[in-house]
Amino acid sequence: MSKIWLITRREYLTRLRNRTFLLSTFLFPLVIVLFIVGMVAIATQTHTRHRIAVIDANGYFKDYLKSDSTISFVFSPDLDTLNYESKGCSAVLIIPVLPEDKKTIYRLKYKKQLGLEGSGDLTNRVNEAITDHLIYEKTAVSRAQLDSIRRGSDIADFRSYEDMGTTAKASNQGASFFVAYMSGILIYILTFVYGAMVMRGVMEEKTNRIAEVVVSSVKPFQLMMGKITGIGAVGLTQFLLWIVLLVSLGIIAQGFIPASTWKDVQDMQHASAMGDASSVAKTSELAQRVYRIDNAINGANIPLTIFCFLFYFIGGYLFYSALFAAVGSAVNEDPQEAQSLMMPITLPVVFSFFIMTVAVQDPGGPLAVWASIIPFSSPIVMMARIPFGVPGTVAWWQLGLSMALLVLGFLGTTWLAGKIYRTGILMYGKKATWKTMWKWAFHK
Incomplete structure (x- = not known):
């Protein structure tokens, strides 16, 4: 055991005094902190706001598709699939007549892709708009009431807890x-x-x-x-x-x-x-x-x-x-x-x-x-x-x-x-x- 200890001590002290060890030891935490800060900064500051022209054959999406800080919807008769880019739009959304009894394809035309997150967000917004329109058409709820319900529905805040038998711990x-x-x-x-x-x-x-x-x-x-x-x-x-x-x-x-x-x-x-x-x-x-x-x-x-x-x-x-x-x-x-x-x-x-x-x-x-x-x-x-x-x-x-x-x-x-x-x-x-x-x- 004494000989193993001598070899262990030599290997340990030799590498501990190495300049590479000292640099990596003291720079790594700084790199980790900068990495986390950079990830947060990129996640919060680099969202692109897309202007999307909408060609709607149904005539009701203008009332339900709402613009925000990430997507701005533009409804204009002057916009079409040929000039949308020159008008400052990144894509054009083409929505044909959507009958209730069958699936219908709507299309998005672009020069540069919106990205996976942007495409998923757009799909959700279109589906929510269709749902709101059907609620408005098939019930006695007005558009103002529907908007009020949407705003007032955000009242639940999610919390998760680990069940530990007699107690529960927040996670x-x-x-x-x-x-x-x-x-x-x-x-x-x-x-x-x-x-x-x-x-x-x-x-x-x-x-x-x-x-x-x-x-x-x-x-x-x-x-x-x-x-x-x-x-x-x-x-x-x-x-x-x-x-x-x-x-x-x-x-x-x-x-x-x-x-x-x-x-x-x-x-x-x-x-x-x-x-x-x-x-x-x-x-x-x-x-x-x-x-x-x-x-x-x-x-x-x-x-x-x-x-x-x-x-x-x-x-x-x-x-x-x-x-x-x-x-x-x-x-x-x-x-x-x-x-x-x-x-x-x-x-x-x-x-x-x-x-x-x-x-x-x-x-x-x-x-x-x-x-x-x-x-x-x-x-x-x-x-x-x-x-x-x-x-x-x-x-x-x-x-x-x-x-x-x-x-x-x-x-x-x-x-x-x-x-x-x-x-x-x-x-x-x-x-x-x-x-x-x-x-x-x-x-x-």
Whole structure:
């Protein structure tokens, strides 16, 4: 154990003092903050307002299609399918006579597409206009009354709660989705980054013949374990520093929020607890955003999420880094040889990432459940499920079984990699294949 500790200490201190480590550690939180701010700014500032000319053969859509900040409808007899662009319109909507007894196609002609969101919004507006017209025609409701009903119907404010038996905890689906997606992506990236770092370290020592000197004093397995634990400790240190820096940036950011905004947030929390959503809508946009962020933080089980992230990061790293070390020990100086041997290792990681994109949409589905239990995919997929609730979405038995299998998986890959490593680290000149490595692993 003392020799493993010496190798671990050397790997840890060497990389900790590296300039790249320092830059990536302190710049990453800033990049994350700028990324989030940029996403919010793009989402709120880059909406295009489309002017759409309408050619209506029915004669009633002018009364029901209402313009707003995203779409402006233009009804003019001078507009047609030939001159709409020269008149400043981005598209022309052609609505033929719509009989009640059969489906009829209406068309949108454009030079530039409106985008998926714009097309879906336009479809909903046309359907709502048809519904309003039929209500007006078939009932005694006037247009003024219909408009009043539309305005007055927006009185319900949605809240979701996780049923915990005798109690219920408020949840935020949007925040859960964001945390799940970011956690899965972060483990996916870190698994590749630190796993490849282990492989490159082993390859460099083998190429420079340093391994020959080292293994004269320590066993190959001790050398492999020292490199894996040392580089893993670097990754863990970096992640903990990121948490400290992000929390510090959050505390600093709170100081720039006016006291009046915090008072509005407190009033909104009180009004929400009393079921009064109208008071929430009357406050400033900044107060509403702070209120949503505060609710998301309070609704999340942050200690459990951080603990599980650390466990699955360490477990996933140890599971795959042992295999990366085995590949590094078998490779000589050809990078293409390393890429071909890495393929069976990287495919499960990439496949897990694609499963994660499904799991954040349906965290309780069979695919997400079983992929979060199998060790090859559990580090990424389970972290995409945990933010949605434990023990609600993720049962305790699923979490316990997933953790136990990941530990057993790490022990299995370490044993297999150790058998390959002890032979491959001293093998030169021969191009290794997975068939050869299999013989090394099970050679008596």
